[in-house]
Amino acid sequence: MRGLIERLCTSYGPAGREEQVRAAIITEIVKLNESYTVDTLGNLVVHKSAAAGKKILVAAHMDEIGLMVTYIEENGFLRFTNLGGIPPGILWGLRVVFADGLVGVIGQEKIEGTRKPDLKQHYIDIGAADREEAQARVKIGDSAVYFAPVYQAGKRLSAKSLDNRIGCVVLLETLKRLGGLTLPVEVYFAFTVQEEVGLRGARTAAYRLKPDYGLAVDVTRVGDTPEPDFKTGVALGKGPAIKIMDSAVICHPGVTRLMQDVAEKKGIPFQPEVLERGGTDAGAIHLTREGVPSGALSIPCRYIHTPAEMVDLDDVENSIALLTELLKSTDW
Numbered sequence: 227m228r229g230l231i232e233r234l235c236t237s238y239g240p241a242g243r244e245e246q247v248r249a250a251i252i253t254e255i256v257k258l259n260e261s262y263t264v265d266t267l268g269n270l271v272v273h274k275s276a277a278a279g280k281k282i283l284v285a286a287h288m289d290e291i292g293l294m295v296t297y298i299e300e301n302g303f304l305r306f307t308n309l310g311g312i313p314p315g316i317l318w319g320l321r322v323v324f325a326d327g328l329v330g331v332i333g334q335e336k337i338e339g340t341r342k343p344d345l346k347q348h349y350i351d352i353g354a355a356d357r358e359e360a361q362a363r364v365k366i367g368d369s370a371v372y373f374a375p376v377y378q379a380g381k382r383l384s385a386k387s388l389d390n391r392i393g394c395v396v397l398l399e400t401l402k403r404l405g406g407l408t409l410p411v412e413v414y415f416a417f418t419v420q421e422e423v424g425l426r427g428a429r430t431a432a433y434r435l436k437p438d439y440g441l442a443v444d445v446t447r448v449g450d451t452p453e454p455d456f457k458t459g460v461a462l463g464k465g466p467a468i469k470i471m472d473s474a475v476i477c478h479p480g481v482t483r484l485m486q487d488v489a490e491k492k493g494i495p496f497q498p499e500v501l502e503r504g505g506t507d508a509g510a511i512h513l514t515r516e517g518v519p520s521g522a523l524s525i526p527c528r529y530i531h532t533p534a535e536m537v538d539l540d541d542v543e544n545s546i547a548l549l550t551e552l553l554k555s556t557d558w
């Protein structure tokens with residue numbers, strides 16, 4: 227699994243440009259002998275059918291946050307805008323990489339007084355001497371993502387884009403463990419696009435697939451670091467979080483209860499999650515058509531939207547165990 231995490235986290239896939247990460251996931255799906263479809267917007271879907279069970283859509287987004295070039299200065303520096311939630315306070319000195327492997331360094335203008343830095347006061351330095359040289363390498367509208375290696379210390383693993391490649395890993399590993407089993411439910415595993423810019427891929431995927439239930443698999447914030455900016459009991463290493471609410475969904479109590487029951491019955495640790503800021507694909511899925519009862523399984527994660535997001539591998543393992551058992555449950 228470590229190799230899979232490494233392959234997916236080092237793949238390039240900002241919102242709207244998911245083709246490289248999608249190709250990496252397709253390689254894994256082919257290894258598992260499963261078939262797949264790619265829809266109009268680019269969502270990748272694996273269908274595991276049952277004779278006559280409820281239809282469950284399990285979604286994990288493939289895209290990551292990124293920076294899109296908006297303007298090239300005369301002296302060759304690139305101005306950019308954000309694709310999703312880029313925290314401006316951490317950018318100075320970070321490296322970013324474009325689709326073709328071109329690497330740039332983020333610089334920052336002088337900040338007056340105690341003002342917090344703004345995205346507009348940053349630029350990407352690709353080492354070009356002037357606009358002409360820069361234009362030969364980069365175009366307006368090109369996107370970059372953080373350039374960062376994967377690092378493991380004990381059970382803790384740190385990488386860029388664990389949000390949400392780790393969710394993609396949970397889906398792929400679950401798919402592998404379900405193998406040739408005949409499930410009591412019909413499952414669509416969807417690797418969605420453009421979550422970071424507003425849950426867009428999940429919206430059209432859910433419309434097309436018409437599920438009876440929706441389940442997002444994504445990361446969630448924790449409160450186990452010094453002076454966290456909000457109070458939550460969610461911590462690394464204490465099991466997957468079962469979402470109750472975030473800013474995009476109030477999870478269906480029936481789905482939440484089923485998730486908790488299955489976890490308790492199978493002895494899988496879990497944590498209740500109420501996330502005050504942030505949303506997942508469940509936010510889009512539950513509002514599809516006449517409404518879809520939905521829930522979410524969250525992998526606790528520190529330093530979300532930085533180049534060094536961090537998860538605990540026991541939580542990843544327990545997330546796979548919980549998702550696998552949920553899809554084998556006859557209680558949907």
Ligand SMILES: [Zn+2]
Nearest residue numbers: 389390444445
């Ligand atoms: Zn996410």
